[in-house]
Amino acid sequence: MITVFGHKNPDTDTICSALIAAWWLRETGTESQAVRLGELNKETAYVLEVAGITKPELLTEVAEGQEVFIVDTNNPGELPETIGNGVLRGIVDHHLLAGGLKTGVPIPVLIEPVACTATILIERAQSKGAVIPREYALMAQAAIISDTLNGTSPTTTPRDMALLEQLPAFSGMATDELADAMFAAKSDLSGLSIAEIVRADSKEYTLNGHRVLVCAHETTKPVNALRIREDIVAELATQKETADLTGAYFFIVDILKQEAHLLVPSEHESAIAMRAFDVMPDAAGDFVLPGIVSRKKQIMPPLEAAYATVS
Numbered sequence: 001m002i003t004v005f006g007h008k009n010p011d012t013d014t015i016c017s018a019l020i021a022a023w024w025l026r027e028t029g030t031e032s033q034a035v036r037l038g039e040l041n042k043e044t045a046y047v048l049e050v051a052g053i054t055k056p057e058l059l060t061e062v063a064e065g066q067e068v069f070i071v072d073t074n075n076p077g078e079l080p081e082t083i084g085n086g087v088l089r090g091i092v093d094h095h096l097l098a099g100g101l102k103t104g105v106p107i108p109v110l111i112e113p114v115a116c117t118a119t120i121l122i123e124r125a126q127s128k129g130a131v132i133p134r135e136y137a138l139m140a141q142a143a144i145i146s147d148t149l150n151g152t153s154p155t156t157t158p159r160d161m162a163l164l165e166q167l168p169a170f171s172g173m174a175t176d177e178l179a180d181a182m183f184a185a186k187s188d189l190s191g192l193s194i195a196e197i198v199r200a201d202s203k204e205y206t207l208n209g210h211r212v213l214v215c216a217h218e219t220t221k222p223v224n225a226l227r228i229r230e231d232i233v234a235e236l237a238t239q240k241e242t243a244d245l246t247g248a249y250f251f252i253v254d255i256l257k258q259e260a261h262l263l264v265p266s267e268h269e270s271a272i273a274m275r276a277f278d279v280m281p282d283a284a285g286d287f288v289l290p291g292i293v294s295r296k297k298q299i300m301p302p303l304e305a306a307y308a309t310v311s
C-alpha cells in the first residue's frame with residue numbers, strides 16, 4: 001500500500017494531484033491511498049464536493065517503513081518531520097529541486113516546468129491510453145485553474161492550457177464556470193480565524209540564512225482581507241515572534257485586477273519590499289504591486305535577491 005500526499009497547508013493542486021496519483025497507481029496495479037497533511041481550504045473543499053470525492057484522511061506522521069509517494073513538492077520542509085521513516089516510492093512535482101530527501105534505491109522522479117502537478121499526472125495517464133473518469137478530470141481541471149489562476153498566471157504553459165481546453169469534455173463542467181465558483185469559495189473568509197487566514201496559503205523559505213513566511217491570499221474580493229488589514233498585520237507579527245522568523249509577508253493577490261497588495265508587520269519587511277519590488281509604501285504602509293500574481297515566479301525571485309544583501 002502506497003500512501004500519496006502533497007505539501008503541508010494543502011492547496012487544490014496538492015489534494016487533487018494526490019487523489020489523481022493514487023487513482024493512477026491503483027489503475028496500474030498498485031494499492032494506494034491519498035491522504036492530506038492539513039485542513040482543506042474552502043476552494044479545495046468546494047472542488048471535492050463538486051467532484052463527489054470524500055476528503056482524504058489526515059496524516060500526522062509517517063510510520064517506520066511506510067511506503068510514500070510525494071506530489072506537488074520535493075521539499076522536506078513542507079513534509080512531515082517523520083518523512084525519513086518512510087520508504088519513498090516516487091515524486092511528481094513542478095517546483096525547484098530543494099534537495100534533502102533520501103532513498104535507499106533509485107526511484108522515479110518527475111519534475112517538470114509546468115504550472116501544475118495535475119498537468120503532469122494527467123498527461124502521463126493519457127499517454128498510456130487512459131480515459132480520465134469524470135471526477136478525476138474535474139479535479140485536474142480545478143487544480144490547473146487554481147495553480148494558473150485560470151490561465152492568467154505567468155507560470156501557465158501551453159501544456160496546462162491544452163488540458164484546460166480538453167478536460168471539460170470529460171468533467172462536464174465549463175472551465176470559466178468552475179473557475180468563478182472556485183474563486184468565490186476561496187475569497188470567502190467567513191468563519192475563519194485570523195491565524196487560519198494567514199496560514200492558509202503560506203510557505204516558509206530560508207533566504208540567505210533568514211527564515212521568512214510568505215503568504216499568498218488569492219481572491220476576487222480583496223476588500224474582504226483589506227477590511228481586516230490590522231488583524232492580519234498583527235498576526236504576521238505574532239507568527240514572526242512564535243516561529244522566530246526574520247520576516248513575514250502577506251500578499252493579497254487580486255485575481256481579477258491582476259495585482260498584489262502586500263501587508264507587512266515591520267520596518268524590516270518594508271525595507272526589503274522597497275528593494276525587491278522597487279516601490280514605495282502607501283499611506284497605510286502597504287505596497288501595491290501591479291501585475292504581480294505568482295509567488296513562485298514573481299514574488300520569490302525578487303525577495304531572494306533582496307535578502308542576498310541582508311547580513
Ligand SMILES: [Mn+2]
Binds near residue numbers: 072094117
Ligand atoms: Mn502545485
